[in-house]
Amino acid sequence: AQLYKAAGEQTADSTAKPADLSGYTRVKQELVAPPFAPEHEQVATGGPKIIEITMETEERLMVVDEDTGASVWALTYNGSVPGPLIICHEGDMVELTLRNPVDSMMEHNIDFHASTGALGGGGLTHVYPGEECVLRWKATKPGCFTYHCAPGGAMIPYHVTHGMNGAIMVLPRDGLKDAAGNPLRYDSIAYFGEQDYYLPMDENGDYKTYDAAGDDYADSLEAMRTLVPTHQVFNGAVGALTGENALKAKVGETVLMVHNSCNVDSRPHLIGGHGDYVWESSFTDPPLTGMETWFVRGGSAAAAMYTFEQPGVYAYVNHNLIIGAMLGGTAHFVVDGDWDNALMEQVVAPRSFET
Amino acid sequence: AQLYKAAGEQTADSTAKPADLSGYTRVKQELVAPPFAPEHEQVATGGPKIIEITMETEERLMVVDEDTGASVWALTYNGSVPGPLIICHEGDMVELTLRNPVDSMMEHNIDFHASTGALGGGGLTHVYPGEECVLRWKATKPGCFTYHCAPGGAMIPYHVTHGMNGAIMVLPRDGLKDAAGNPLRYDSIAYFGEQDYYLPMDENGDYKTYDAAGDDYADSLEAMRTLVPTHQVFNGAVGALTGENALKAKVGETVLMVHNSCNVDSRPHLIGGHGDYVWESSFTDPPLTGMETWFVRGGSAAAAMYTFEQPGVYAYVNHNLIIGAMLGGTAHFVVDGDWDNALMEQVVAPRSFET
Amino acid sequence: AQLYKAAGEQTADSTAKPADLSGYTRVKQELVAPPFAPEHEQVATGGPKIIEITMETEERLMVVDEDTGASVWALTYNGSVPGPLIICHEGDMVELTLRNPVDSMMEHNIDFHASTGALGGGGLTHVYPGEECVLRWKATKPGCFTYHCAPGGAMIPYHVTHGMNGAIMVLPRDGLKDAAGNPLRYDSIAYFGEQDYYLPMDENGDYKTYDAAGDDYADSLEAMRTLVPTHQVFNGAVGALTGENALKAKVGETVLMVHNSCNVDSRPHLIGGHGDYVWESSFTDPPLTGMETWFVRGGSAAAAMYTFEQPGVYAYVNHNLIIGAMLGGTAHFVVDGDWDNALMEQVVAPRSFET
Numbered sequence A, B, C: 001a002q003l004y005k006a007a008g009e010q011t012a013d014s015t016a017k018p019a020d021l022s023g024y025t026r027v028k029q030e031l032v033a034p035p036f037a038p039e040h041e042q043v044a045t046g047g048p049k050i051i052e053i054t055m056e057t058e059e060r061l062m063v064v065d066e067d068t069g070a071s072v073w074a075l076t077y078n079g080s081v082p083g084p085l086i087i088c089h090e091g092d093m094v095e096l097t098l099r100n101p102v103d104s105m106m107e108h109n110i111d112f113h114a115s116t117g118a119l120g121g122g123g124l125t126h127v128y129p130g131e132e133c134v135l136r137w138k139a140t141k142p143g144c145f146t147y148h149c150a151p152g153g154a155m156i157p158y159h160v161t162h163g164m165n166g167a168i169m170v171l172p173r174d175g176l177k178d179a180a181g182n183p184l185r186y187d188s189i190a191y192f193g194e195q196d197y198y199l200p201m202d203e204n205g206d207y208k209t210y211d212a213a214g215d216d217y218a219d220s221l222e223a224m225r226t227l228v229p230t231h232q233v234f235n236g237a238v239g240a241l242t243g244e245n246a247l248k249a250k251v252g253e254t255v256l257m258v259h260n261s262c263n264v265d266s267r268p269h270l271i272g273g274h275g276d277y278v279w280e281s282s283f284t285d286p287p288l289t290g291m292e293t294w295f296v297r298g299g300s301a302a303a304a305m306y307t308f309e310q311p312g313v314y315a316y317v318n319h320n321l322i323i324g325a326m327l328g329g330t331a332h333f334v335v336d337g338d339w340d341n342a343l344m345e346q347v348v349a350p351r352s353f354e355t
């Protein structure tokens, strides 16, 4: 925490000249709950904007796995794990009002990987329960970037592994492009937050419960040290994006999958599909193409684009299949449309060969 | 399994028009055991082909480590871990007959990462013991891709971590190229399957034995949850590609190393050599060059090309050296030819410096 | 060890013609302790050089974490973890004198990932206590490469996880370039060695101590098998590059961060900054750009370039934040200069919102 205070003071002491905000238009962005994306333009119209957003640091008890009753006092931005997806264009400014409810147990802040200086804003945004602050920063680098709480020391991984992270997508002003510079457009965004939880167990192997946020601190640190999560899920809980909550698409539609993994490496795979275009690094590098499984460096967000060619169910998984199938790293897309036998055909359905 | 049945039914119900197979020539590909590659052309001659292959799902007891007697009831395609390497060209179709022997204990299927729809074919290929099916799909994306069994739920990682995975290489019709478009050709292929095993131990730390395939299911799931393999080997067992089974090459020859790692990340390194050209993503991206250690995203296959410049022994390892040296992730190349002192010279052999 | 002896003998037996050293100029490179870099040119002047260096294999007791008293009998090159950074240009030769002090407990050698043949030199450099040898090899591939001790078998990961590794940077003769071929220059180098330690604990969870190098061998192997390090630090010890030992820079200065991770994957992130240019693979590939978090494949060295735009403290971390904040993977930069409100501004400092 010392480090963060030092960063804050240095800035506060500075006699830097005020920012020139002429030429910017102010707009509000209504943040929405994952897996959805806020309203936005793919190609920016008009000049640079100051995008006003508000986030509240909400601490809430969440069920992680209904089958076992495993739960966590999640630390969140706006109540969801991951926090809401923010979208802007290169050259825009983001102006965040961060509010910590008075009934919170803990202090929080925010570090934007997309920003420059003061520990990504972490040094300027420490809010105690009942406090608010406002941070403005310029998005100079296009790409998908993680943001997260970082109160200092072991509290950093503690908050991050309790859900306090999300992503911002900084689009090029003229939109996404392939390696040759041709425009790439999507019909929808699917926003995934991969969350590694290290939930403490009692001597019988049952998940422990706690009365309030923060009460699991000592136990959690012990579990975290093993580096082996008990759960690794998409969007907060096992099955949060399957069954009734599966994502929907149609054959011929293009989805941009934005994947945030703030702490652990991930290797997303779309079963039955591909990453036609994948941005593992940033939007200033040409996308990788035709990938079966891509890589999200732990502590980053990445994007992959796919155009559905067949109807049916697709599972989007962490392709360490132990994580995908046993720790919770699975989401589903349900895609409508007509089957294409030219791409795949069941020539002979399963039958006995002892005839 | 529910998910897979749904995918199968959707396709079966569909009134899709039949595929137009005119213009395709039918050929059979004789699959061979790893680390070898089937006969193939690097540059395709003639038009697109329908490549007919047959695989049998064989369950067999395999020794994983002769020193400790560790063994596993391996679940395999054609009896080997990894399953055989399949090779085709972009635009070809693969037509697989998949047969589950009547004496098998378990149902199996196959998910091709290279294919499109129906969970990579997994939804259309569930065969119970004594059943067969035929699946045809079009290879639209060039690259190396993993394939694996995926019967649903925790059975997916169970089958995959019991050896049931392999790779297909989909070559560009005009062969491999460097970033400038110059042709790249190889003299031989070395096909590696990296297999993570999670073998159950008894209370004395001895590896348990089981009477039949599937009997280790509950114990295996418990071991898998730790995410820490007991063994991580190339081609099924510790030492499968060393000593008498080492790969052979000559100075001046170019080898294409195809590396399948269906579940865990790998970081292959050729001790004493390099990856002159490395395709981590696909063959539609320019290869990375001059790499010391490359990356295989868990749940993918990748390729690396190297031209030997010195004679001697080369170790091909997972360069987490604990995995490489202690868990089994090592193979050997023995290379004949003349030493080049201009590249490396032992100027002074080890000698005492107390003279 | 067998393997290494075979490699050595093969070379010794060879009747290869001597290397033609005409056209090379001999120079000595004074190696310095990390995180610093030896004197060097970014663009080579004159023809190719034979760069003479000397390294001593020093075994020494090092404190890994002052808070817990955890210590290790480190195995080192020149007494530091990581070993010193070596710098040359493509086409130069490196001529190393390797000396094992007479009071050492163990044999050592060196495998240069940048070199070609004889297991990277490992087969030609086995020195017992009191022995020295000289190895010369040509740097044909530009990039950052790891080097490490590799005495054979489980001794390889044992020596590597006891600190016996470092990096060499082979610069293109005309220096670093962006994707368009424009020159990229740096003002300073920060050299990080990420070290995973697996320190044995007693039944009370206290770190064990040992009388001499090598005495922890059996215990260490057991700890290593878990693949979960007890510590993962930069430059040998927790806090080695924070506080008084923090790195220094100024706004407008460009730093080249050379990151060696000889065994485990890493995902470096500069909190508050970026990787403007990142070479994960080699200097023959165009750098990735605008990255939040990059990837160091376990068993490799990589480079990232950043120009500071704001004053203050920056933390350079492994962004698995459990590793970064709890296992020791953190270093600090302290940067002087003027704050730029156009990039980031604290519009409203934290205040109560219940007014």
Ligand SMILES: [Cu+2]
Pocket (backbone or CB within 6 Å): A075, A107, A108, A109, A149, A150, A151, A159, A164
């Ligand atoms: Cu927080």
Ligand SMILES: [Cu+2]
Pocket (backbone or CB within 6 Å): A111, A113, A148, A299, C269, C271, C319
């Ligand atoms: Cu961060």
Ligand SMILES: [Cu+2]
Pocket (backbone or CB within 6 Å): B075, B107, B108, B109, B149, B150, B151, B159, B164
């Ligand atoms: Cu199977």
Ligand SMILES: [Cu+2]
Pocket (backbone or CB within 6 Å): A269, A271, A319, B111, B113, B148, B299
């Ligand atoms: Cu798969």
Ligand SMILES: [Cu+2]
Pocket (backbone or CB within 6 Å): C075, C107, C108, C109, C149, C150, C151, C159, C164
């Ligand atoms: Cu050594």
Ligand SMILES: [Cu+2]
Pocket (backbone or CB within 6 Å): B269, B271, B319, C111, C113, C148, C299
């Ligand atoms: Cu090595």
Ligand SMILES: [Mg+2]
Pocket (backbone or CB within 6 Å): A058, A059, A060, A101, A103, A104
């Ligand atoms: Mg509340």
Ligand SMILES: [Mg+2]
Pocket (backbone or CB within 6 Å): A116, A140, C274, C309
């Ligand atoms: Mg910047």
Ligand SMILES: [Mg+2]
Pocket (backbone or CB within 6 Å): A143, A144, A145, A146, A280, A281, A282, A300, A301, A302, C292
């Ligand atoms: Mg990103």
Ligand SMILES: [Mg+2]
Pocket (backbone or CB within 6 Å): B058, B059, B060, B101, B103, B104
């Ligand atoms: Mg049988």
Ligand SMILES: [Mg+2]
Pocket (backbone or CB within 6 Å): A274, A309, B116, B140
């Ligand atoms: Mg497709």
Ligand SMILES: [Mg+2]
Pocket (backbone or CB within 6 Å): A292, B143, B144, B145, B146, B280, B281, B282, B300, B301, B302
């Ligand atoms: Mg692949």
Ligand SMILES: [Mg+2]
Pocket (backbone or CB within 6 Å): C058, C059, C060, C101, C103, C104
């Ligand atoms: Mg000494």
Ligand SMILES: [Mg+2]
Pocket (backbone or CB within 6 Å): B274, B309, C116, C140
């Ligand atoms: Mg070479």
Ligand SMILES: [Mg+2]
Pocket (backbone or CB within 6 Å): B292, C143, C144, C145, C146, C280, C281, C282, C300, C301, C302
């Ligand atoms: Mg390197």
